Amino acid sequence: MADAYSYALLVELGEHKVPKLKNKLVKYFQSKKANGGDCQVEYENGSRTAVLRFRTEQDQKNVLAKEAHQIPLDKSVLKVTVRLITDETATQDTPSEKRNKKSADVAVKDKLTDEPTPAAEVKTEEKGGDDETDDETDDETDDETDDETDDETDDETDEEEDEELSSTRAVLGNIPQSLSQDFLEMLVENIAKDLDSPSASENYTLEFIPDISFAVVTFQSGKETTDFVTRCSQNRTFKNKGLSVQVLEVTKQVVAEDLGDSDEELLLLYFDSYAGEVDNVALNEEEQSAIITFKDHKAVKEILKKKHQIKKEDIRVYPFYKSLGTAIYGKDKPSPKLPATISETIDSAVWRYLNDNQSAAENIRSNLAKHFCNVNLDKSTVLLSPESSLLQQKDAKAIIKDWRDTAKSAFAQALSKFKSLKLEPESELWEESEAMIRKALVNKDVVVVSDKANGVVSVADLVDNVNKLQQALCESMKKIAKRAQRKKSSTTQKITVSQSIYKLLCQDGLQDKLQGIYPDLKMSFTKDSPYLMVTGLCDEIMQTQQIICDAVFELKRQNLEIDKYVLDLLKDEQPEALTEALLTSNGIKAAFEIKAQKVRLIAASDKDLNDAEDHLVKLLISQCIDVEDIIVLKKPEWKHLVSRLEEANNKSYKRIRIHTTGQQVVVCGHKNNVISVSRDLNSFLKQNAHVEETVAVKSDTIVRYIEKLKSSGSAQLNDKVAVSYRKKAICLSGPREVVTPSKTLVENLVSSLSFDSVSICKPGMKKYFQDNERMVVTSLLNETGCQVQLVDETGGGQDDLGKGQLPGPVYQLQTADGVEIAVCKADMCRYPVQAVVNALTEDLKLKGGLAAALLKAGGPQLQDECDKLINLEGQLKPGDCVITGAGGQLRCNKIIHAVVPKFDSKNVQKSRAVLKKAVKESLELAEKHGCLTVALPTIGRSQGFMPNVCAETIIKAVKEHLDKKFDITLKTIHFVDSDDSAVKAMEAAIRHEFGSHSVSQPQQTFPSKPTKSPTMNCLGQAQTKEGLDITLMKGNIQHAMTEVTVNTVFEDLDLRRGAVSNAIFGVAGAKLQQLVNANNASGSVGEVIVTEGCNLKSKQVFHAVTPHWDNGQGTAEKILKGIFKDCLDRAEDTGLTSISFPAIGSGNLGFPKDLAASVMLDEIIAFSSKTQPKLLKEIMIILYPGDTKTIQVFSDEFQKKFPNASGVSVPISSPQSTGVFSKVVSSSGMSETKMGSVVIQAVTGDITKETTDVIVNSSNESFSLKSGVSKAILEAAGSTVEEECEELGAQPNPGMIMTQPGNLKCKQILHLAGQSDPVYINSVVKDALQMCVTHSHTSVSLPAIGTGQGNVQAGQVADAILDAVIEVLSQNPSSTLNTIRIVIFQPNMLKEFNNSMQQREATDPKDKAPSIWTKVISFFNGSSVQPKKVKDSIVIETVKADPACIHICGESQAKVDLAKQWINKLISKEQDSKPISNKAIHSLSVANIKRMVDIQKTMNVSITTVNKKDKPSIVIEGLTEDVLKASIEIDEMLSEAREKEDLRKNVAEWQYQEGSSFLSFDLQTNYDLEQAFEKKIPSVKVTIQGQIYTVHTSSGLASDNQGRTLEIKRIDKTKDDDIPLTWDAMPANTTSQAFPITAGTPEYTEVEKLFSATCTQAILKIERIQNPTLWKALQIQKVDMEQRNGHQNNEKRLFHGTNHDTVAHINDSGFNRGFAGKNAACYGNGTYFAVNASYSARDTYSKPQNGEKLMYLCRVLTGDFTLGKQNMITAPAKDSAGIQKYNSVVDNVAKPNMFVIFHDSLAYPEYLITFKQ
Secondary structure, eight states, X not given: XXXXXXXXXXXXXXXXXXXXXXXXXXXXXXXXXXXXXXXXXXXXXXXSEEEEEESSHHHHHHHHHSSOEEEEOSSSEEEEEEEOOOHHHHXXXXXXXXXXGGGHHHHHHHHHOOSOOOXXXXXXXXXXXXXXXXXXXXXXXXXXXXXXXHHSOHHHXXXXXXXXXXXXXXXXXXXXXXXXXXXXXXXXXXXXXXXXXXXXXXXXXXXXXXXXXXXXXXXXXXXXXXXXXXXXXXXXXXXXXTOEEEEOOOOOEEEEEOXXXXXXXXXXXXXXXXXXXXEEEEEETTTTEEEEEESSHHHHHHHHTBOEXXXXXXXXXXXXXXXXXXXXXXXXXXXXXXXXXXXXXXXXHHHHHHHHOHHHHHHHHHHHHTTTEEEEOSSSEEEEEEOGGGGGSTTHHHHHHHHHHHHHHHHHHHHTTEEEEEEOOOGGGHHHHHHHHHHHTTTSSOEEEEETTTTEEEEEEEHHHHHHHHHHHHHHXXXXXXXXXXXXXXXXXXXXXXXXXXXXXXXXXXXXXXXXXXXXXXXXXXXXXXXEEEEEOHHHHHHHHHHHHHHHXXXXXXXXXXXXXXXXXXHTSOHHHHIIIIIGGGTOOEEEEEETXXXXXXXXXXXXXXXXXXXXXXXXXXXXXEOSOXXXXXXXXXXXXXXXXXXXXXXXXXXXXEEEETTEEEEEXXXXXXXXXXXXHHHHHHHHSEEEEEEEOSOHHHHHHHHXXXXXXXXXXXXXXXXXXXXXXXXXXXXXXXXXXXXXHHHHHHXXXXXXXXXXXXXXXXXXXXXXXXXXXXXXXXXXXXXXEEEOOSSSSOOBTTXXXXXXXXXXXXXXXXXXXXXXXXXXXXXXXXXXXXXXXXXXXXXXXXXXHHHHHHOTHHHHXXXXXXXXXXXOOTTOEEEXXXXXXXXOSEEEEEEOXXXXXXXXXXXXXXXXXXXXXXXXXXXXXXXXXXXXXXXXXXXXXXXXXHHHHHHHHHHHHHHHOSSOOOOEEEEEESOHHHHHHHHHHHHHHHOSOSEEOOOOSSOOOOOSSTTXXXXXXXXXXXOOEEEEEESOGGGOOSSEEEEEEOTTOOTTSSHHHHHHHHHHOHHHHHHHHXXXXXXXXXXXXXXXXXXXXXXXXXXXXXXXXXXXXXXXXXXXXXXHHHHHXXXXXXXXXXXXXXXXXXXXXXXXXXXXXXXXXXXXXXXXXXXXXXSOOEEEEEEOTXXXXXXXXHHHHHHHHOTTOBTOSOOTTOTTSSOOBOOOEEETTEEEEEETTEEEEEEESOGGGOOSSEEEEEEOTTSOOOSHHHHHHHHHHOHHHHHHHHHHHHSOOSSEEEEOOTTSSSSEEEEEEOOSSHHHHHHHHHHHHHHHHHTTOSEEEEEOTTSSTTOOOHHHHHHHHHHHHHHHHHHOXXXXXXXXXXXXXXXXXXXXXXXXXXXXXXXXXXXXXXXXXXXXXXXXXXXXXXXXXXXXXXXXXXXXXXXXXXXXXXXXXXXXHHHHHHHHHHHHHHEEEEEEEOGGGGGOOHHHHHHHHHHHHHTTOEEEEEOOTTOOEEEEEEEHHHHHHXXXXXXXXXXXXXXXXXXXXXXXXXXXXXXTEEEEOOHHHHHHHHHHHHTTOSEEEEEETTEEEEEETTTTEEEOTTSOEEXXXXXXXXXOTTSOTTSOOOOTTXXXXXXXXXXXXXXXXXXXXXXXXXXXXXXXXXXXXXXXXXXXXXXXXXXXXXXXXXXXXXXXXXXXXXXXXXXXXXXXXXXOXXXXXXXXXXXXXXXXXXXXXXXXXXXXXSOOBTTEEEEXXXXXXXXXXXXXXXXXXXXXXXXXXXXXXXXXXXSOSSSOSEEEESOGGGEEEEEXXXXXX
């Protein structure tokens, strides 16, 4: 086999003269000792190297891996080295390459072929010719054998000679014919493998001799032959097959072939000369061969080695074995030649017959096959060719010799059974004759061959059959000749009549009638021809035409009335074929006529027409299929299905046609097919429709748990299902066929989980869980396998605390078609709409801005979906839109990606047009996918559009879309953006395009907390056992966000009656009354009428006809219960999820409030328990904010029914929960009250005369109203204000503008859009007041908005305005606003405002001690209520900790319980408590108590007071870190309180004038005034006996806004008479302090001039040094010096340079002469002072540091002086007595430059000057 031994190694021999070395190498490297295997060895005797060739690479590696190889010899060991053959060694001759080059090619060929080679092909030339020897008698070629023989020992020579005498061939006998040659070859190969000789298994040949059932195996040695024979007898297969084997004799004969004309003598002479003596030559002249017998068998071996030529012609010589009777040829065995092919021509008709009748042809073939003959009947000239099996026959040569004659004879005998009849019709009758012949033989098994060229028609068949037909055919030929004569006289004409009508006439007997009259008349139609061809005599044809025309005219006709789709299908068909398929084939005697796109039926009678139409209506139908999801129609699978079904149902006139029209698919055609196809299509559309199924769960925690399960692979869903996780729901979207089972899977998963919640009321724990949510969630998930989530249960739901609520719209309106248009400032990723529009570029890459935010929230699958769209549709163009799913944390269901153009400033119109196209297509796409709500940002800003241009374009596009659409499915279009400028631009554009008839809720420019609606606040929340959420809210029922709002109406069903109904009617609009009336309800008490919500946020309104209270004497209570039950049942039954109730019965209906609350809550609980609702999940009870009593009663009842409810209390921030106004004082034309320090007045008068900072004008939305109060204000203000209003009104604005006052006496005018609804009046007043607060105005005047043209009742306006005042002041307790005036034009309205004020009046503090509510309220409104004290104890109200509600979800209750234990341990670990005991607690002020409340709220701690006799204390609880922070601040607060107390006692006391005496301020005011005094604040506001005064600290006067003044004085308790008045107050226990002097003040200027007189360096700062002790010491010395010297000229202001290190010491202790000599001491050892600053500024005295130098300006008592000397330690005496001494010495008495003093108290460091180097 080729390359069998291809893994070579080079063997280097230590010794090469070893006998039989090659054999030893083979034996060793095939043994286990060498780690070798099957291999060959190439070795040349005498060489020092050999080549190993292994069969496998592993054997090669194993031999290489062995460290040393030693081959044992007889008396020694042969050491060899093995290595790989490198390129270098490869170029050297290997042993095999050193062999005889003549045999090299043969050897290679032997190795590379699997086929046996010829036994002897010997060349006569010494140099090889074309033929190579293949005789494998020996192990190698002859040359190799000779080489080895020469080098072998004598013993080996003897062995070779013995080998030559033995035979190398074995003969196998008894080979059965069934035994294949392949089997025999494999059997021999298996036996040869077992031979001892390694070469025997490869170097043998097998020659099969089939003639005698023998085979010959040739080996290379006699020993191998003997071994093979022995092995055969041992082989089981060999014996089972019954084969025999024996050694073939050594022959002395050869056979010579291809001898040509050579004779015996020539052969004898030739072979004698080449091989030795020839014994005999037997020549076979016929075969050109001869058998040559030699006397010695060696001659045979010699003769076979060479090639032979006689007469220059090659002859072949092979060994001949007498026992076999044949030669052994090997590969060159000559094959007998097949005889040549014979061609026999047969009759063409017979040949056609044989080709058509395969059985006859096969019969011939089988007969000739017996004679080894193949018959080819492809042509009429038949080819007879010998079979190849002939050569395998024993007598092949004899058969070949006679084969030609035998085959021809046998073929002739076979053809004799067939006959061909020749008929010769006349040429003009040829076709007719031929047709007659064929017709006559139509059922006969004969062949007709027409040869018109020769005028012969041949009929071929078996001889007997042809003889039988001959007579009949000849007679028919004669008849044709007769008819030919008539034909010559006949003519053919066309009669116009359709085939179908003709058939219809024939059915009515027309053809029989004509045949009876004219039997020889011929009538026929050609294919697709509208003409009837009539052949006959002219008269016959004319009569026939008349008969046919009359019959056609008499036929009945009518238009086919059938489905239009079926009709369109029929119009495309051929009427004749249609008639045949649908009518004639069904026995209907009618036909179709299709002309001018009309289909008519034609029949002989009306009955036939009706039967035909009835039949067609039943047979042909169309069916419409509603398409749920039109996206399915674009899927390739749908198109493939349609194509497949149309093709499958396209059989003749049973075809169907499938139409797609909008939201329908129409199938028309044959009834059975239509039904089947419609069923398949409908099933496909339904199963592949994109649906969304939602699995509602209790908590988002369960959603997150399942989300993690899916992400981890634990929850497996179909890949086609898109899963999005939403608030309390898992949304599954995708094809219905996979979504439905997936929903069941998720529901089962949800039901298998365990869920619980933990409410933690410990302070700070909620913040802790918020800040460490990731750590807590991760730890709990890892340790318990549970998912936890911190949720907010204080509001209306259980949203994550981080999400909050969306703010209300900035601007909102509703179109005439009912579409809600709104502008909102919000985060688009969290906006709850069905579709969001996103701006992208052409490649749909979600990069930057909103796109990146959507990708982050929606997840990476969002980009994947966009990429798939690009791959499917290619890159998009500007203006194109596509839609994808949302998912992830997004609140929307779909995202519409609009490709926005780049703004082109050169072609603005085109840019805007493309942007409009994108907007419109976005809306179209939203409607197409069934979206009802859509949100659009200002798409285009990212592409260069300016905000106003962008907004205008978008809004215009939306309006054009709405105007164009007749049937609008969109219900809500919101314009949402987080950018203020974009929001303003969109609002302005909407106002311009849609007008100003809107509900406007401007968002403030100041921070505000988002709420559910403008006036919604949660009072409490609970949940029934069945999971029904119940929320108690304070707000307005008309703003309810639930799916249902319950309204109360009277029997007359007038929605304008009753507070609740009127409020709902005001927002919903007039259409709501129309809907109520359209119900034709009776209006009986207890009836519930259902309508849609119109302009409300709710989908539906339940109008309940409610009873009046009957004092328990009738059925009123029972009816009320029934109303609650009916409303709840209706909501559940209609699939609604939420409902809102007002406080039904508690108002004008007269029910006791507690009864109304109890009945409502009892019915809700009963409904939850009995019904166990599956759809209704939330019930809201909304209480009117102004009804304080109802709020309190409902809150109490709510607490009773639900003891564990969260947050059940009247909110402390509610202004209605307690009175907040001071006592109302009424006088002529005015009612006045106060809230804290803010004065609120309701006055009658002219608002244009007001002098407050701001006057509010109630105008319209364009701020151009010229009626009522607006007209008065604009006219009084003047034209400039009008112009400013016009200019600002044209710009984007939040619904209000601020202008200059014009001619009015105020500072500014605030113009706002007036309202006629109390709710919106409240809103705009809040906005106006908030703007005043934001701009730090102190006073404002506003009209009674809505009481004029708005026709709102004065009481409602008063409530709305005063509630707004309370809310704004509560939210801004420290605002600058101090006066709010409500100016009423109509005096009779003042009473209503007075009543409204009194309703909000606080309880008289004289009658009732301040409650904790009063103290807390004081925190909001800034009133001066003192902290509550009981026997010198103070009470600080503990703020209840905001509870942290944690939801837990896990796979089992055990794991959930484990998670709860983990949380409890965490709480214990993180909580801390710290008590603070301090007497200063008694000194805490109201502000301190407020701050205590703030600390609890801001630091998340709780503070409680503990009063124990003389040891008051407070306890702080919360997180360790928060407790520490709070304790630090409280310690500071206590320290400050103690300081304030000390301040008044020891520092300063402030007093105000009260008549002729002065009274002290309270501690806090005293402290505030002292602080202002110290900080030099020119004025400060204080409260004196309830009135606000402004104290001017410089003048000592206080004045109020009425111009009244009081004298104020400060008593300094620390100042001595000797201390300068200009000194600032110093803290207690302070000996010295440096006070910076303000540049520009007289004090600063004085020092600066003294310094600059001699020194030009820049002053950085000047500080006054205040040291009372040193100052007093100086003054004492000064007085003494004046007395001693007798004059007062003793003090000078001198300079002293110093360095930074000594400043602190000098400031505190003064100068120290002990340091004399440190700088210079030329005039004595004292302290030196310079007259000029320039001298002290020298670096010697004022050493620089960081570019700065220091110098004191001092007051020095120089007194009398004299000249100083070195080493002087005191001033010298004035006289000889020595008692009176000089006070100082100088450098020059006449003009001193410096002074030296020797007493430290004689100098005071008054100012420290810091100046540049």
